[in-house]
Amino acid sequence: MAESNQLLFFFSALGAFNGFLLSVYFAIHAKKKIFTNYFLSLLLLALSIRIIKSVFFYFNPHLSNIFIQIGLSACLLIGPFLFLYLKTYSEDRKPIWAKHILPYLAVITMIGFFYPYVDHPTVWSRWIVKAIYAQWFVYIVLSIKYIRPVIQKFKDKESLLRIDIWILNIYMGVTLIWLAYTTSAYTSYIAGALSFTFILYIIVLLLIFRNSKETAFFQEKEKYKNKEIEPNTLDLIGQKLSIILEKELFINPNFTLEEAAKELKVTKHLLSQYVNEILGKSFSNLIKEYRVEKAKKLLETEKNYTIESVGYDSGFNSKSTFFTAFKKTTGLTPAEYQKTHSK
Template sequence: MNTEEIFNLFLLISALHGFLFCFVILFSKNGREKSMLFINLLVLIISLNNMQSWILAKNFFIEYFFLDYIHIPWHFLIAPFFYMFLIHYLEIEKRSKNLLKIILPVFVLIITIRIGFVSFFSDKNTTDVAYLFEKYTSFEEIFSLIVSLIIFGYSFKILSKKEKLFIKILSYDNLKWIYTFFKLGLLTYIFWIIALAITVALDFKEFIYSYYPLRVLTTVLIYWIGYQALLQLRLLKERKDLRKQLNFAPITDANNIIKEEKDADKKIVFDKIQSTIQEKKLFIEPKLNAEFLANEVDISSTKLSTIIKLFTDKNFNDYINEFRIDLAKELLAHPEYKNYTITSIGLESGFNSKSTFYSTFKKHTGVTPAQYQKSLNR
């Protein structure tokens, strides 16, 4: 089996996998969520693009001029659908632009122009048709690339520069997985630019090999974010449910608490630290630091760390993690949450990642969260 045959097999398998993914998610518990709907559309258009590429590579329409040259530019919709997923996942769609209102009419116009282009040459008996078609397709693709880069950059600007719009989501998800997607997405655009540059350098003669890495990377990336979004959406819903049922309050403004007298003795200050953390459940916030807690009890961060060390013989992080571990153990033991993922319980207990939760839990208890939960069911 040569390279082309392997690549064509990849296109077929990935397309079928994508269709199956879309079907399963559509009828799943979270399939009707707006953010998941746009991820599903993202996977669907990549699947359609791969199926189209496979059909054309197999020359199924070689005897039908019109069908052989009508290629739907599905790639034009990738960035817009990702943008729509992003604003819905961050729950800022009402304060963001609906780019689909602009993109979809342009997409229809591109298809209309392509149909007109093919119709014009359908009755022409000329050897230049293939060359003209490849040249037109490349210009169309360059336009798609420019639009995609603009939307991609705008999406990243929202994620990195407008955190004040989605503070609520940040209390549940640090969004590292979306930042990872942007890094890989940038690599994908570099491959796309290289493939187009090769096509132009070869005077628009077909050079399909330059697109092999691009299509493989794009497919893997889109399916990866599909599964990641499904997982993160489940974690998000579970954590919201946990917080609602346990009546956790978010960190409030430091100006709303009663200040302790600055001349109070160390034991009173330590008791104040303990009660503030417990009453406000401050430890469930992954970004909690000594400076914030010190401000809550109206002392310096240095004094706070000194007092914690004096009464617990622990540094700030170990001290706070004890509260998180206690909560995690309580949730893991609670029968009402036995079907919740261990990851969502760990994140809702205040840890910023699954790996940190597992390592810290084992450090404090000697067993992993899974082993601890299993021991309770014996």
């Protein structure tokens, strides 16, 4: 094997190898046995099997047909595991995973039994593989729902949490690998390089998160687990939150959780836990609600304000952000609301 091919093989195979290691890590050695991590583990495992098949097939075209069949079959589970991982994280509860996994396992097992790759390579390349990639794409589309909040934060120019960056990288990594496989036949070089980059993202983020004092192993939602707020503290924080409204601190478009905690004289952790668990929303959404209420009052009372001015005076940093938040909350555009409620 030429030196260039040796390097290509090394870097392509390294991504898959790291994927296997991290799959085991998430399944066994995670600091917390968080249910979402098992879906992440299985996602990495399915990806690694598919990638390693491509790498070895590229460098050894005489690879055993049964191994090719296993590698292609693994693709059928990549989309479902991506969807289940993002869904479980976003909804913070166990999904009904069986309906997304068992039917596909049953179908691919029967196909593999009645139409094994060794005897029907043409059927696999023309029909089965295309169906697998189509199913993978469907789950990529379905998964968009769970990264929309991250995309919205990006559009609103809000600060992204580390977990947001993590989720976005997982989604984009899987999507890019799908794109590499569907645009060219047996693009081992592209898929291997993409998988290596994808796994490298995970390794770097893993090291960052493990050394972070703010979060416990990728699960910002889990940091509140088994840490109930004392009843007296609940009442106190509830009373203090009114300070944000009274002083209209939310009018500052750059008002953050840290600034709110400092103003209310509570810890950032405690305030975040209260807003998430007691009010059932994120801090950014709470502030948006305050701003929308302020905008509603201005629309009802100020006739000389432009719609855009109302948004800025309510704390929104752009016209588009104001329109989106207002309509989502009231079901009306600011102009429609003003026409209906102006005095």
